[in-house]
Amino acid sequence: MTGLLTSTSVVTHRTCPLCEATCGLTVTAAAAADGGPPAISVRGDGDDPFSRGYLCPKGVALGQLHADPDRLRTPLIRRGTTWTEVGWDEAFAEAGRLLAPLLREHGRDSVAVYLGNPTVHNHAASLYTRVLVQALGTGYRFSASTVDQMPKQVASGLMYGTELSIAIADLDRTDYLLILGANPLVSNGSLLTAPDLPGRLRALRRRGGRLVVVDPRRTRTAEAADEHLAIRPGTDALLLAGLAHTLLAEGLADLWQAAPHVTGLDELRAALAPFTAEAVAAATRIEAGTVRRLARELAAAPSAAVYGRIGTTTTEFGTAASWLVDVVNTLTGNLDRPGGVLWPEPATGSPNTTGEPGRGRGVRVPGSRRTRVRQLASVFGEFPVGTLAEEIDTPGPGRLRGLITFAGNPVLSTPNSARLGAALASLDAMVSIDAYLNETTRHAHVLLPAASPLARSHYDLVFTGFAIRNTAKYSPPSLPLGEGELDESDVLLRLACTALGGGLSADELDDLTAADTARRLAADPSSPAYGADPVELLAAVAHRRRQDRLLDLLLRGGPYGDGFGAKPEGLSLDALLAAPHGLDLGPLRPRLPGVLRTPSGKVELAPPQLLAEAQRLAEHLDGLRAAPDGGLLLVGRRQLRSNNSWMHNVPLLAGGSNRCTLQLHPADAERLGITDGGPVTVRSRVGELLATAEITDTVTPGVVSLPHGWGHDGPGTRAAVAAREPGVNSNLLTDELPMDPLSGTAVLNGIPVEVLPG
Ligand SMILES: Nc1nc2c(c(=O)[nH]1)N[C@H]1C(S)=C(S)[C@@H](COP(=O)(O)OP(=O)(O)OC[C@H]3O[C@@H](n4cnc5c(=O)[nH]c(N)nc54)[C@H](O)[C@@H]3O)O[C@H]1N2
Numbered sequence: 039m040t041g042l043l044t045s046t047s048v049v050t051h052r053t054c055p056l057c058e059a060t061c062g063l064t065v066t067a068a069a070a071a072d073g074g075p076p077a078i079s080v081r082g083d084g085d086d087p088f089s090r091g092y093l094c095p096k097g098v099a100l101g102q103l104h105a106d107p108d109r110l111r112t113p114l115i116r117r118g119t120t121w122t123e124v125g126w127d128e129a130f131a132e133a134g135r136l137l138a139p140l141l142r143e144h145g146r147d148s149v150a151v152y153l154g155n156p157t158v159h160n161h162a163a164s165l166y167t168r169v170l171v172q173a174l175g176t177g178y179r180f181s182a183s184t185v186d187q188m189p190k191q192v193a194s195g196l197m198y199g200t201e202l203s204i205a206i207a208d209l210d211r212t213d214y215l216l217i218l219g220a221n222p223l224v225s226n227g228s229l230l231t232a233p234d235l236p237g238r239l240r241a242l243r244r245r246g247g248r249l250v251v252v253d254p255r256r257t258r259t260a261e262a263a264d265e266h267l268a269i270r271p272g273t274d275a276l277l278l279a280g281l282a283h284t285l286l287a288e289g290l291a292d293l294w295q296a297a298p299h300v301t302g303l304d305e306l307r308a309a310l311a312p313f314t315a316e317a318v319a320a321a322t323r324i325e326a327g328t329v330r331r332l333a334r335e336l337a338a339a340p341s342a343a344v345y346g347r348i349g350t351t352t353t354e355f356g357t358a359a360s361w362l363v364d365v366v367n368t369l370t371g372n373l374d375r376p377g378g379v380l381w382p383e384p385a386t387g388s389p390n391t392t393g394e395p396g397r398g399r400g401v402r403v404p405g406s407r408r409t410r411v412r413q414l415a416s417v418f419g420e421f422p423v424g425t426l427a428e429e430i431d432t433p434g435p436g437r438l439r440g441l442i443t444f445a446g447n448p449v450l451s452t453p454n455s456a457r458l459g460a461a462l463a464s465l466d467a468m469v470s471i472d473a474y475l476n477e478t479t480r481h482a483h484v485l486l487p488a489a490s491p492l493a494r495s496h497y498d499l500v501f502t503g504f505a506i507r508n509t510a511k512y513s514p515p516s517l518p519l520g521e522g523e524l525d526e527s528d529v530l531l532r533l534a535c536t537a538l539g540g541g542l543s544a545d546e547l548d549d550l551t552a553a554d555t556a557r558r559l560a561a562d563p564s565s566p567a568y569g570a571d572p573v574e575l576l577a578a579v580a581h582r583r584r585q586d587r588l589l590d591l592l593l594r595g596g597p598y599g600d601g602f603g604a605k606p607e608g609l610s611l612d613a614l615l616a617a618p619h620g621l622d623l624g625p626l627r628p629r630l631p632g633v634l635r636t637p638s639g640k641v642e643l644a645p646p647q648l649l650a651e652a653q654r655l656a657e658h659l660d661g662l663r664a665a666p667d668g669g670l671l672l673v674g675r676r677q678l679r680s681n682n683s684w685m686h687n688v689p690l691l692a693g694g695s696n697r698c699t700l701q702l703h704p705a706d707a708e709r710l711g712i713t714d715g716g717p718v719t720v721r722s723r724v725g726e727l728l729a730t731a732e733i734t735d736t737v738t739p740g741v742v743s744l745p746h747g748w749g750h751d752g753p754g755t756r757a758a759v760a761a762r763e764p765g766v767n768s769n770l771l772t773d774e775l776p777m778d779p780l781s782g783t784a785v786l787n788g789i790p791v792e793v794l795p796g
């Protein structure tokens with residue numbers, strides 16, 4: 039542990055791991071006079087070049103999270119409903135005892151893995167979950183991606199050649215920002231890593247820029263915008279197609295700097311023919327004149343960026359919407375333009391910074407494997423999480439019998455969660471690694487605790503790839519691990535060794551992992567370590583352990599790396615250790631054509647899979663125009679002091695505005711006889727729940743909204759604070775059957791529901 043040591047307190051600087059904004063924090067741990075646990079205070083780090091002191095209430099709450107008595111600190115084994123604290127050796131032995139027979143008798147595919155959202159929020163978890171999954175050798179991989187951003191990855195993969203090549207809105211320089219289905223003033227941004235979104239959006243308007251928000255709710259972000267358009271849920275792809283059609287029909291399309299690198303314009307034009315402004319207007323509830331004006335404004339702005347998030351991806355046309363966002367960015371000349379959308383160049387590398395620049399193998403969509411029950415295709419090596427329950431509870435050969443969950447709570451966060459909860463209860467073996475005994479992990483037979491975020495090192499391997507500036511920051515642990523606690527690298531490696539059936543130690547498996555990383559760098563023509571002897575690369579980082587050794591390899595062999603001495607001014611972990619507030623590596627730069635990894639070496643505006651989606655969208659449009667505008671549609675919403683399904687047990691964040699209410703419009707409330715604060719029953723195809731009504735004109739008529747991640751009143755969990763205001767689980771209502779087909783992503787917005795008083 040490094041840090042500024044005074045007589046009574048240790049001060050460290052670190053990156054907040056809770057959301058994608060990656061704020062810099064200053065953590066002060068003051069020793070208690072009686073030798074008890076230190077008093078922890080968390081502030082914004084004014085010297086962090088990216089966040090400049092910004093933080094939100096969740097960052098402040100990390101101290102209370104660390105101290106939370108309900109946070110798990112000891113491995114647990116469950117027999118029936120009784121949990122017993124055990125040592126680590128016994129816990130891994132029990133995991134092996136349960137998993138080994140399944141793997142042996144039913145094959146590697148009988149045990150699934152589910153990786154939850156916090157996996158991507160620190161480098162130990164990102165690096166060593168890969169090792170665990172490989173050791174397990176299962177094809178049944180699930181993650182929160184298929185209730186989140188997978189559509190954007192599919193669209194970007196098809197257009198640019200890798201699923202991580204997401205073009206990022208150049209927020210600080212744009213003149214016009216069109217936001218669809220995101221509420222960054224509350225979520226603090228997603229696939230748009232930028233600390234202080236509220237300040238950056240204010241700055242956009244202060245410099246004369248225009249902000250337009252498309253959302254069925256008048257969100258905080260909509261309130262702060264120049265214009266708010268209350269769209270009908272689930273129809274963003276149609277609006278975007280209408281914008282693209284208008285640009286082409288009115289001769290406004292001009293690709294500028296991207297023009298020489300783009301292919302497929304003619305096919306695109308033909309595919310967009312049905313989506314006139316008039317045709318999409320009734321379906322989206324956005325007037326044709328407004329559609330045309332938006333298109334003209336986007337084309338006329340010196341620079342503009344269209345940005346879509348959860349409200350656009352978790353719908354039946356998530357991939358089409360994600361594609362059309364970039365189609366509009368391209369047609370308005372904003373692809374690869376400062377102030378438009380650009381690709382980051384992360385310091386630890388990305389699939390679009392490695393290999394031969396400008397060309398590659400592209401992506402394979404749909405994937406090559408199929409689920410057992412519904413025969414749905416894999417996507418980038420994983421299966422849709424909406425199929426997890428049926429793969430467990432449908433009898434027959436090949437049924438899933440075991441599950442490992444890491445940092446996930448799918449019983450609250452995935453569709454038709456009642457079915458999933460029941461399915462988990464039937465498993466022969468379930469092992470979870472988590473910070474809490476919650477709605478999901480209560481089904482585990484072995485529950486392995488995750489250490490406090492303050493007691494581990496941190497580097498943002500993932501979100502540096504989606505950030506509006508190129509940055510690099512390493513955080514050492516702020517506090518030591520508690521007695522008996524293990525770093526997640528050790529937990530994951532030891533579990534991986536267990537899955538391999540013994541014979542290897544965690545250190546040996548880690549050495550193999552590091553050697554593999556070194557070999558890849560030495561073989562990569564884009565790496566400054568190209569052609570080196572991997573043994574020498576490993577020797578150069580031999581003084582480091584675990585994730586920090588792997589990180590040092592990636593940094594030194596990455597796009598800014600020191601090449602293990604070849605470029606002495608370049609980056610290394612030492613360079614980051616010397617800059618505890620982090621390094622700014624500059625604004626995003628145009629990267630065409632080098633960023634591309636498509637087989638054609640071009641931006642693919644009209645890949646066949648997406649043209650087929652346009653066809654499906656056209657049929658959907660016909661259907662919407664033919665059908666009467668029916669009942670109520672349920673959408674979600676995020677809350678500032680909440681973090682998906684967790685952090686509800688931290689007293690600082692509990693209560694107040696964090697209310698799990700069903701919002702509905704006064705006109706709907708009156709029609710249905712519902713009173714503010716009164717009970718309402720909400721029913722969908724898959725389930726029913728009782729919620730508290732909140733009547734508000736911030737939701738558009740015909741739309742109701744319930745936040746996700748609540749429902750902490752189930753049996754067998756351990757979260758005393760959260761249980762006091764449990765809320766209800768909105769995913770009791772969401773349906774696992776409809777899906778965005780190419781991405782396997784669940785539909786979590788625009789769910790048809792019936793709402794009744796009482
Ligand atoms: N209806 C509806 N459903 C949604 C969404 C929606 O908008 N509407 N959003 C979806 C989205 S975008 C996401 S990302 C998912 C999230 O879905 P999940 O990832 O399944 O759920 P989280 O609530 O993020 O749960 C994270 C879990 O990780 C644990 N944890 C926290 N930190 C660590 C750590 O460092 N290590 C380990 N091992 N465990 C840790 C927490 O205790 C918690 O149990 O939910 C999705 N579900």
Ligand SMILES: Nc1nc2c(c(=O)[nH]1)N[C@H]1C(S)=C(S)[C@@H](COP(=O)(O)OP(=O)(O)OC[C@H]3O[C@@H](n4cnc5c(=O)[nH]c(N)nc54)[C@H](O)[C@@H]3O)O[C@H]1N2
Nearest residue numbers: 219220221225228271272347348349676677678681682787
């Ligand atoms: N405070 C807080 N911050 C978070 C999280 C959290 O739980 N709490 N979760 C984090 C995670 S995992 C993620 S992925 C990000 C997500 O970041 P965002 O996408 O910004 O999150 P949301 O607030 O869910 O915003 C989605 C918006 O889409 C709207 N919407 C719903 N349906 C539609 C539709 O059909 N069309 C349009 N145009 N809009 C629609 C909703 O009303 C909502 O305002 O937030 C991250 N940050």
Ligand code: SF4
Nearest residue numbers: 054057060061094097
């Ligand atoms: S916005 Fe809040 S939760 Fe997100 S990184 Fe910053 S302090 Fe952490």
Ligand SMILES: [Mo]
Nearest residue numbers: 155182186187
């Ligand atoms: Mo997410």
